[in-house]
Amino acid sequence: xxxxWSLLVGLIIVVAASVAAWFFAPxxxxxxxxxxxxxxxxxxxxxxxxxxxxAQLNPLISPKRADIRPGRVPN
Numbered sequence: 001x002x003x004x005w006s007l008l009v010g011l012i013i014v015v016a017a018s019v020a021a022w023f024f025a026p027x028x029x030x031x032x033x034x035x036x037x038x039x040x041x042x043x044x045x046x047x048x049x050x051x052x053x054x055a056q057l058n059p060l061i062s063p064k065r066a067d068i069r070p071g072r073v074p075n
Contacts, residue, residue, distance in 0.1 A: 007050055014046040 021038035025031050 006053065010046055010049065014042045017042050 018039045021042070022035055025034040025038070
């Protein structure tokens with residue numbers, strides 16, 4: 001699944017997990033802390049994964065320039 005659909009599928013999973021965390025957080029005095037912690041963790045993990053995934057779609061290992069003649073490329 002190395003295409004753009006992976007980002008959408010991951011986003012749907014994160015949204016579903018966040019909604020589940022919102023409704024199934026334990027009912028006690030620290031309910032807001034639980035909700036915030038879980039939702040922020042899901043979003044942070046998704047963002048980190050998405051940034052790494054997108055960076056691998058267009059690697060910058062050896063960019064190619066069209067205006068350089070083949071004999072003039074430095075090593």
